[in-house]
Amino acid sequence: MEKNGTLRSPRTLLALLVAVAIVVAALFVVLSQLGGSTEDAGEFYSGIPQDGTSLGKEDAPVTVYLYEDFQCPFCGRFDREMFPDLVDDYVRDGQVKVVAETMAFLGPDSVTAARAALAAGEQNHYWPYHTLLFENQKGENSGYVTNEFLRDLAEQTPGLDVEKWEDERAGDSFTKELEAVQSRARSSGVDSTPTLIFEGPNGRAKIVSLTDYDQISSAIDKVDGS
Amino acid sequence: MAPKGEYAAPRLALLVLAVLGFLISAYLTWTHFAGLAPVCTGNGHGCETVQSSRYATIVGTPVALLGLLAYGGLILSAAWWGELGIYLGFLISLVGTLFSAYLTYLEVFVINALCQWCLASAAIMVVALVCAALATRQLTQ
Numbered sequence: 001m002e003k004n005g006t007l008r009s010p011r012t013l014l015a016l017l018v019a020v021a022i023v024v025a026a027l028f029v030v031l032s033q034l035g036g037s038t039e040d041a042g043e044f045y046s047g048i049p050q051d052g053t054s055l056g057k058e059d060a061p062v063t064v065y066l067y068e069d070f071q072c073p074f075c076g077r078f079d080r081e082m083f084p085d086l087v088d089d090y091v092r093d094g095q096v097k098v099v100a101e102t103m104a105f106l107g108p109d110s111v112t113a114a115r116a117a118l119a120a121g122e123q124n125h126y127w128p129y130h131t132l133l134f135e136n137q138k139g140e141n142s143g144y145v146t147n148e149f150l151r152d153l154a155e156q157t158p159g160l161d162v163e164k165w166e167d168e169r170a171g172d173s174f175t176k177e178l179e180a181v182q183s184r185a186r187s188s189g190v191d192s193t194p195t196l197i198f199e200g201p202n203g204r205a206k207i208v209s210l211t212d213y214d215q216i217s218s219a220i221d222k223v224d225g226s
Numbered sequence: 227m228a229p230k231g232e233y234a235a236p237r238l239a240l241l242v243l244a245v246l247g248f249l250i251s252a253y254l255t256w257t258h259f260a261g262l263a264p265v266c267t268g269n270g271h272g273c274e275t276v277q278s279s280r281y282a283t284i285v286g287t288p289v290a291l292l293g294l295l296a297y298g299g300l301i302l303s304a305a306w307w308g309e310l311g312i313y314l315g316f317l318i319s320l321v322g323t324l325f326s327a328y329l330t331y332l333e334v335f336v337i338n339a340l341c342q343w344c345l346a347s348a349a350i351m352v353v354a355l356v357c358a359a360l361a362t363r364q365l366t367q
Contacts (some may be wrong), residue, residue, distance in 0.1 A: 010366035017317045018320065020317065021321045022324065025320075025325045025328070028321075028325050028328075031284045073271065073275045073277070074261070076278055076279070076280075077282075080280055135280065137280075138275075139271075139337055139338035140271050142338035209261060212261075
């Protein structure tokens, strides 16, 4: 190292290293902000039939019952990393129908979020709202599920009549629906989320510990049998 | 090259910190790929929330894996403790500290959950930067 050279002096090199470090860290920050969100939620589901909490063609040979809690971190990860592939590979072409079994067992914020999503489902916009909830998921029971937060997501949901949605989610709405899901979860032995139950002409399969998308493909192949 | 024996204290400290950070990152990388919730003390699910958040991966690569590479680089820099090693250690620990500051900001203000492993890694990276900066300062004087 030439200590007297201008460009290669230790101080110049140090300044260069600091500049490089700032650029690299900034690049990571930008890439971090880009990742993880689905394209426009309404666009993503366009062309796929939605009926309440059901997504896909009514006569699809395979039905996937998806047990999720909107505050469950692994449900959020599943929804961001695997669910779009499930929709693109199987739901969009009518092979699979997904039925949301919305659970609310992690705390009061889960109940509030579930009611908001089910209210969107009353207008057949459950799924875009569901995606927005998971994309904006924060710490469990940290108080982030405020009316303002939920309304903001409703306003981002294309086609949703927000005032009607506000009326539908008011008070103790959907209590019976949430209790019914809880009851179905008990009878199906669901005690954690996300849990996926597959039903098709060839029988039934259940995934509790989901780590790989191949598990989903295998379960669909197994129950479809075609 | 720095003569042997110079800057021994920051080198040893950096090595120890890098190994600790490497172990933490290895654990978080393993839990990510195994689909497990990291063990988290206190209020339960903070680590799981942070590690499952949309910010836990960058273009499909787990942030924990990036940490593993960074700490691996710091171990290498401590092993090559000449001018190159010192500057490399300074560069990696500065990038690591800046990015850890951003991640800690996300935990506190965006995700609303704290992951103790991530906070420990951030603290390790800051101290590693201090060690690397001390050695760099000696080099530039």
